[in-house]
Amino acid sequence: MQKYMTRQRRLLLDYLRAHPDVPLSAGQIAADMQDGPISASAVYRNLSDLEAEGKVRRLSRSGSREVFFQYMDAADCRNCLHLSCTRCGRSFHMHALGAAQLVRDVARNDQFQIDRSESVLYGICRECQAAGREDG
Amino acid sequence: MQKYMTRQRRLLLDYLRAHPDVPLSAGQIAADMQDGPISASAVYRNLSDLEAEGKVRRLSRSGSREVFFQYMDAADCRNCLHLSCTRCGRSFHMHALGAAQLVRDVARNDQFQIDRSESVLYGICRECQAAGREDG
DNA sequence: CTAGTTGCAAAGAGTTTGCATGGCG
DNA sequence: CGCCATGCAAACTCTTTGCAACTAG
Numbered sequence: 001m002q003k004y005m006t007r008q009r010r011l012l013l014d015y016l017r018a019h020p021d022v023p024l025s026a027g028q029i030a031a032d033m034q035d036g037p038i039s040a041s042a043v044y045r046n047l048s049d050l051e052a053e054g055k056v057r058r059l060s061r062s063g064s065r066e067v068f069f070q071y072m073d074a075a076d077c078r079n080c081l082h083l084s085c086t087r088c089g090r091s092f093h094m095h096a097l098g099a100a101q102l103v104r105d106v107a108r109n110d111q112f113q114i115d116r117s118e119s120v121l122y123g124i125c126r127e128c129q130a131a132g133r134e135d136g
Numbered sequence: 137m138q139k140y141m142t143r144q145r146r147l148l149l150d151y152l153r154a155h156p157d158v159p160l161s162a163g164q165i166a167a168d169m170q171d172g173p174i175s176a177s178a179v180y181r182n183l184s185d186l187e188a189e190g191k192v193r194r195l196s197r198s199g200s201r202e203v204f205f206q207y208m209d210a211a212d213c214r215n216c217l218h219l220s221c222t223r224c225g226r227s228f229h230m231h232a233l234g235a236a237q238l239v240r241d242v243a244r245n246d247q248f249q250i251d252r253s254e255s256v257l258y259g260i261c262r263e264c265q266a267a268g269r270e271d272g
Numbered sequence: 273c274t275a276g277t278t279g280c281a282a283a284g285a286g287t288t289t290g291c292a293t294g295g296c297g
Numbered sequence: 298c299g300c301c302a303t304g305c306a307a308a309c310t311c312t313t314t315g316c317a318a319c320t321a322g
Contacts, residue, residue: 004296004301027286039304044287046302060196062254065286065311067201083248095245102238109231111262112219118198122254126247139276140321163311175279180312182277201286202311 002049008038012046016056016071021090023059023068059084059120081116085125087132092125138185144174148182152192152207157226159195159204195220195256217252221261223268228261 002009015033016024026047030040047069050056056069061084070082070091081099084091094102103114124132138145151169152160162183166176183205186192192205193213197220206218206227215236216229230238239250260268 002302006296006302008303025286041288041305042303048288059198060200062195062256064196065201065203067287083242083246083250085248086251086254092246092248094242094248098241098245101241105234105237106219106230106257106259109234110219110228111265112221112228112230112257112259113261113265114219114257114259115222118222118258120255121242121248121250121257123242123248123250125249129247129249142277142321144278161311177280177313178278184313 001052002046008042009046011036011038012043013050013055016050016069020071020073021092023061023070023084023089023091025064025066025068027066029069057117062122079116081114082120083125084120084122085128086122087124087128090125091120094121137188138182144178145182147172147174148179149186149191152186152205156207156209157228159197159206159220159225159227161200161202161204163202165205193253197222198258213253215252217250218256219261220256220258221264222258223260223264226261227256230257 011033012029015029026044027040029047030043033043034040047056047058051058051069055072057072059068059070059082060066061068079096079099080093081102082091083094099116103116106112106114147169148165151165162180163176165183166179169179170176183192183194187194187205191208193208195204195206195218196202197204213229215232217235217238218227219230220227235252239252242248242250
């Protein structure tokens with residue numbers, strides 16, 4: 001668990017906050033920051049710490065062995081599910097009411113208690129749908 | 137893409153069909169079958185082929201670097217979303233009507249086109265909820 | 273027959289870890 | 298000043314790949 005706010009820690013946090021809606025792979029983050037004063041292992045270690053503190057969520061993309069991280073702006077994310085675009089990689093908050101409704105419906109119909117923080121729905125976002133129609 | 141039905145292929149298929157509701161990691165499958173006449177690489181290659189044919193879905197578990205596979209009983213899975221229990225590992229089909237409803241709602245409210253085959257909702261299944269209440 | 277498949281072992285990608293050094297408070 | 302965090306490189310885990318031998322149809 002994090003005790004000291006090191007330069008690396010701050011740098012990483014800044015980086016994450018600057019990319020709020022993209023799930024970033026640890027490797028990608030490390031690569032993006034490799035010119036700065038932070039090593040890959042510091043990136044990995046800090047991401048794990050941040051995850052343990054709930055500041056970051058760890059998620060996987062189907063078919064990839066990479067682990068992705070996404071900064072969570074505290075309470076904001078407690079009641080939403082994430083929608084992640086498989087084309088552009090960005091992720092969005094599902095309408096909170098809809099998420100609540102979904103959780104309720106699944107609890108009732110399937111007797112299954114959804115964990116929002118573990119779950120992400122994949123698909124195509126509005127912009128990429130539009131782009132797709134143009135392309136053909 | 138698969139052309140010949142080899143002994144290994146049949147073995148793997150049998151194995152998968154025997155475990156319909158558990159997402160199995162490729163490594164686990166390979167380990168379970170290592171005594172039989174099938175190598176790890178045959179397992180991996182066949183799983184990829186089966187995925188390409190839509191007989192198997194590939195999925196990730198948040199926090200794990202392993203890739204999981206789950207046998208899909210054809211058309212059955214076209215219209216459902218999967219609910220995967222983070223406690224016992226089993227996965228279930230979300231009520232088809234509920235899934236359809238969800239897809240519609242998200243399309244309308246979030247302008248996001250969910251891809252059922254990519255998406256899995258994680259949480260706790262009925263049995264594990266009950267077990268949890270007993271345990272404390 | 274003969275192209276698709278297999279097994280093996282080696283290569284690859286991504287992540288974790290051990291240890292000496294450095295820096296936060 | 299003491300302990301936590303860092304950087305480096307080596308270890309690890311899981312998966313993919315190259316290639317010669319094998320086999321389904």
